[in-house]
Amino acid sequence: xxxxxxxxxxxxxxxxxxxxxxxxxxxxxxxxxxxxxxxxxxxxxxxxxxxxxxxxxxxxxxxxxxxxxxxxxxxxxxxxxxxxxxxxxxxxxxxxxxxxxxxxxxxxxxxxxxxxxxxxxxxxxxxxxxxxxxxxxxxxxxxxxxxxxxxxxxxxxxxxxxxxxxxxxxxxxxxxxxxxxxxxxxxxxxxxxxxxxxxxxxxxxxx
Numbered sequence: 001x002x003x004x005x006x007x008x009x010x011x012x013x014x015x016x017x018x019x020x021x022x023x024x025x026x027x028x029x030x031x032x033x034x035x036x037x038x039x040x041x042x043x044x045x046x047x048x049x050x051x052x053x054x055x056x057x058x059x060x061x062x063x064x065x066x067x068x069x070x071x072x073x074x075x076x077x078x079x080x081x082x083x084x085x086x087x088x089x090x091x092x093x094x095x096x097x098x099x100x101x102x103x104x105x106x107x108x109x110x111x112x113x114x115x116x117x118x119x120x121x122x123x124x125x126x127x128x129x130x131x132x133x134x135x136x137x138x139x140x141x142x143x144x145x146x147x148x149x150x151x152x153x154x155x156x157x158x159x160x161x162x163x164x165x166x167x168x169x170x171x172x173x174x175x176x177x178x179x180x181x182x183x184x185x186x187x188x189x190x191x192x193x194x195x196x197x198x199x200x201x202x203x204x205x206x207x
Contacts (some may be wrong), residue, residue, distance in 0.1 A: 038082035040091035041074060047103050048191045051168075053095045056081060059113030060095055063166045065187040080118060099168070105198065108135035110169045123160035125149055130161065133174045136199040140178045162186055168195065181205045 039061065041054040049066030052073050061081060064073045078085050089096075094112060101107035119127055129147035133139050145157040161172040162184060173195040177183040182204055185192035189206060196204055 036084060037086035037088055037091075038084040039077050040086060040088035041077070042087060042089035042092040042096070043070075044092065044096045044099055046099060048187065048194060051099070053092045053099075054085075055091055055095065056115045056117070058115040058117070060166055060169060061115035061118060063095075063169060065167065065191065067188065102168070103198070112169060114166060114169070118165040119160075119163075122148060122150065122153065122156060123163065126157050126160040127164060127166075127170050127172075130164075130172055130175060131170050133171055135171075136201060138174050138176050138196070138201060138204075140176055141183065142178055144175055158184065171195075174199075174201075176204065 039054055039056055041052060041062075044051045044053045051066070052062070052064040052068070052070050053060065054062040054064075054073070054077055062073065062077060064070070074085055098107055098110050098112055102110070116124055116127075125148035126144060129144050130139075132147075133144075141154040141157045141161075142151065144161075145151055145153045148157065150156070157175075161175055164170055164172045164186065167173070167186060173185060173187075173192045175183065182189055182192055193204065196202075
């Protein structure tokens, strides 16, 4: 293909691309105005990589680490919350702002409303107890289990924390093994270490 032909092909494609983008923007605007999305999601940049944040009208429902495939997370939201899921970054502005402040060291507590619909039973009790652990402090799986109402359920507590749908905001990184070892973490132990160090917790052992 000659250079002029390539230029003509590019110029022919360009308006179509612009038209498609404009149509998509109009659709998003209408969907937002008419309340056609039950779940809005957006990518939030962070020091641990891009996070996928999702919210319903009730509040933040999901915060996914970079290791979780966005398509899989969106599919889970469609199956478990509502099939009306749409990328609407403006709806996540509050979450983005508070996360930015947290990572910059300017926020010690999140004020975001939360949607707890992805957690049930004892798991919800565990996460509510975890949400009360103060910034810069730590607890243990055993203590969280006791505060959730079942002192003997340390293993179930670990499972509930591992399935935490809203990490960082519900600070499961502040829960350690008895004796002070890190334990596990859905985002990976380096991320858990980074979050604890950000909050001024140092010298935690991996094992």
